[in-house]
Amino acid sequence: MQVTETLxxxxxxxxxxxxxxxxxxxxxxxxxxxxxxRVQLKGFRPGKVPVTHIKKVYGKSVMAETIExxxxxxxxxxxxxxxxxxxxxxxVNLPENQEEIEKIISGSSDLxxxxxxxxxxxxxxxxxxxxxxxxxxxxxxxxxVDETLxxxxxxxxxxxxxxxxxxxxxDDKVTISFTGKLDGVPFEGGTGEDxxxxxxxxxxxxxxxxxxxGMKAGENRIITVRFPNNYLSEQLAGKEATFDVTAKxxxxxxxxxxxxxxxxxxxxxTLDKLKEAIREQLTKNHTAASRSKLKRxxxxxxxxxxxxxxxxxxxxxxxNAVWSQVTGDLDSKNRTFADEGTTEEKAREDYRKIADRRxxxxxxxxxxxxxxxxxxxxxxxxxxxxxxxxQHPGQEQQVWDYYRKNPQAMGQLRxxxxxxxxxxxxxxxxxxxxxxxxxEDLFKQDDDQPAA
Numbered sequence: 001m002q003v004t005e006t007l008x009x010x011x012x013x014x015x016x017x018x019x020x021x022x023x024x025x026x027x028x029x030x031x032x033x034x035x036x037x038r039v040q041l042k043g044f045r046p047g048k049v050p051v052t053h054i055k056k057v058y059g060k061s062v063m064a065e066t067i068e069x070x071x072x073x074x075x076x077x078x079x080x081x082x083x084x085x086x087x088x089x090x091x092v093n094l095p096e097n098q099e100e101i102e103k104i105i106s107g108s109s110d111l112x113x114x115x116x117x118x119x120x121x122x123x124x125x126x127x128x129x130x131x132x133x134x135x136x137x138x139x140x141x142x143x144x145v146d147e148t149l150x151x152x153x154x155x156x157x158x159x160x161x162x163x164x165x166x167x168x169x170x171d172d173k174v175t176i177s178f179t180g181k182l183d184g185v186p187f188e189g190g191t192g193e194d195x196x197x198x199x200x201x202x203x204x205x206x207x208x209x210x211x212x213x214g215m216k217a218g219e220n221r222i223i224t225v226r227f228p229n230n231y232l233s234e235q236l237a238g239k240e241a242t243f244d245v246t247a248k249x250x251x252x253x254x255x256x257x258x259x260x261x262x263x264x265x266x267x268x269x270t271l272d273k274l275k276e277a278i279r280e281q282l283t284k285n286h287t288a289a290s291r292s293k294l295k296r297x298x299x300x301x302x303x304x305x306x307x308x309x310x311x312x313x314x315x316x317x318x319x320n321a322v323w324s325q326v327t328g329d330l331d332s333k334n335r336t337f338a339d340e341g342t343t344e345e346k347a348r349e350d351y352r353k354i355a356d357r358r359x360x361x362x363x364x365x366x367x368x369x370x371x372x373x374x375x376x377x378x379x380x381x382x383x384x385x386x387x388x389x390x391q392h393p394g395q396e397q398q399v400w401d402y403y404r405k406n407p408q409a410m411g412q413l414r415x416x417x418x419x420x421x422x423x424x425x426x427x428x429x430x431x432x433x434x435x436x437x438x439x440e441d442l443f444k445q446d447d448d449q450p451a452a
Contacts, residue, residue, distance in 0.1 A: 001017065001019050001074060002017070002018040003074070003077075004016045004017075007116075011087065011119050011120070011121060011309070012116070012117070012119075013084070013117040013119060014116045015078055015117070016112070016113075016114050017071075017074050017111075017112070017113055018110055018111070018112045019070055019074065019112075020110050021107065021108070021109060023070075024063070024066060024067070024104075024107065024110075024111060025107055027066045028055075028059070028107060031062050031065075032062060035062075059106075059107070060105050060106065063104075063107060064105060067104065067111060070111065071092055071094075071113065071115075074115075075115055084117060084119050085119060085120040086118065086119060086120070087120050087313060087314050088117075088314070090116070091115065091116040091117075092114075092115050093114045118312065118313050120311060120363065121308050121309065123308065123364060123367045125306070125368060126302075126306065128426045128429040129430070131305075131426070131430035131431070132430065132431045133297050133427070133430050133433075134294075134297065134433055134434075135290055135293075135294045135432050136293050136294075136436075136437040137286070137290055137434050137435070137442075138436070138442040140279055140282045140286060145279050150258075152278075153256040153258060153262055154253075156265055157253050158254040159173045159251035159254060160252060161250070161251055161252075166250060166252075167213075167216050168214060168216075169213065169252075170199055171198070171199060171252075171253050172199050172251060173196055173199070173251040173252075173253070174197045174212055174247055174248075174250050174251075175194055175195065175197075175251075176245050176246060176247055177192060177193045177194060177195070177248060178191065178195070178243045178244060178246070179191050179243065179244045180242070182239055182241050187235065187241070188235075189233070190241070190243075197209060197212065205227060206226075207226070208223060211223040211224075211225075212247070216247065216250070217249055218246075218247065219247050220244065220246050221247075222243070223243045223245050224240065224242050225243070226240045227239050228333075229331045229333075230328065230331070230332035238334075258271060259271055262274070290442065293442070294427065294432070295423050298423060298427065298430070302426075303360065303361060306364045307360075308360065310356060310360050315352075319351065319352050319355035321355075322351050322355050322358075326347065365418075365419055368425070369418060369421070372425060374418070374421050374425055376417045376421065381414055381417065384413045384417060385400060385403045385404075385410075386400075388403065388413070
């Protein structure tokens with residue numbers, strides 16, 4: 001086999017490979033000989049079929065399999081011999097001329113093909129001990145605990161009937177019956193009887209609940225709404241529909257006493273125990289938000305310290321994924337780039353920068369993990385699968401089987417676990433100081449910063 005490098009341009013490589021006819025013939029004869037004892041052909045006893053006859057019957061198909069094997073082995077050897085790390089699967093260009101193909105398959109010509117490769121860039125890692133980070137922290141205040149407790153009480157509040165001539169107000173609970181129509185024709189799944197609606201909860205189609213305000217018990221009203229573009233039903237997505245609505249009864253929210261009875265409804269023994277549980281959960285939320293902010297700082301530092309051109313194929317794939325999400329979100333909200341204060345051209349430029357950052361950071365984190373032997377243990381991955389299963393009560397076994405049989409899905413679980421371990425590794429080497437901030441600043445979204 002003769003291998004010649006024909007292109008070395010940036011991250012692109014190309015090789016021409018020539019496999020002599022003699023090598024192909026030897027492999028073919030070896031495979032045919034292996035088949036001799038297995039092949040059963042009419043007119044011959046098992047194991048007595050002449051190799052020449054087997055070649056006549058199966059020669060072309062076996063040669064095709066042989067070529068596939070030779071190409072795979074040759075590509076692997078090129079990668080190993082040249083110590084290449086690939087950014088994409090090798091792109092093999094076999095002869096396209098039908099006459100030439102026939103000669104190779106029939107065993108009368110050398111195999112000659114080219115293989116194009118795109119390799120990963122060599123990354124020089126920064127000295128992580130030079131990185132300084134601030135970890136924002138905010139104490140959980142009694143006020144925050146009380147706010148959460150009041151929200152919980154609000155969700156548990158009772159409702160009582162309003163006066164007969166009273167109208168629906170925000171926060172009221174309305175029992176309604178309705179018939180949904182598209183172009184005046186009722187649609188499947190659009191009818192409901194004695195359905196409770198908490199006005200202001202935003203659990204119905206956008207704009208539906210607001211149009212119930214002002215109705216009285218026994219009143220009929222036609223409500224017009226537009227289904228979101230990303231609505232699950234293709235029949236309804238993006239369509240305008242009308243609903244013939246009848247208000248059956250109206251109830252106003254009552255109040256809930258903050259006492260041990262409320263705590264018992266929440267599964268706690270006393271109100272103090274409930275407050276402790278709330279404080280514990282809020283502390284976890286603060287810790288998670290603090291970590292998220294620290295991670296963002298760290299990724300920003302890594303981005304600034306590692307500038308290089310990412311593999312074009314990886315960049316294009318990431319950009320296409322980002323762009324598809326962006327345009328999908330706009331469509332679901334019936335908005336345009338002009339509504340967002342930009343143009344499609346400018347948006348493409350901005351999101352390509354985001355894709356570039358993501359690809360580079362992904363490669364940097366992978367390099368750090370490889371250089372420092374950071375791995376996700378099987379038991380860590382198993383715990384992640386269990387956590388996923390717990391989110392689907394009654395379907396735990398199906399979830400477990402799905403991940404066990406789906407390597408790609410398992411990889412999607414492994415990736416964030418690996419990233420968090422690398423972040424922890426760098427954070428331990430960096431200089432990290434704590435900075436007291438307000439709760440508002442801790443949970444403030446960094447909308448002006450690019451996605452990690």
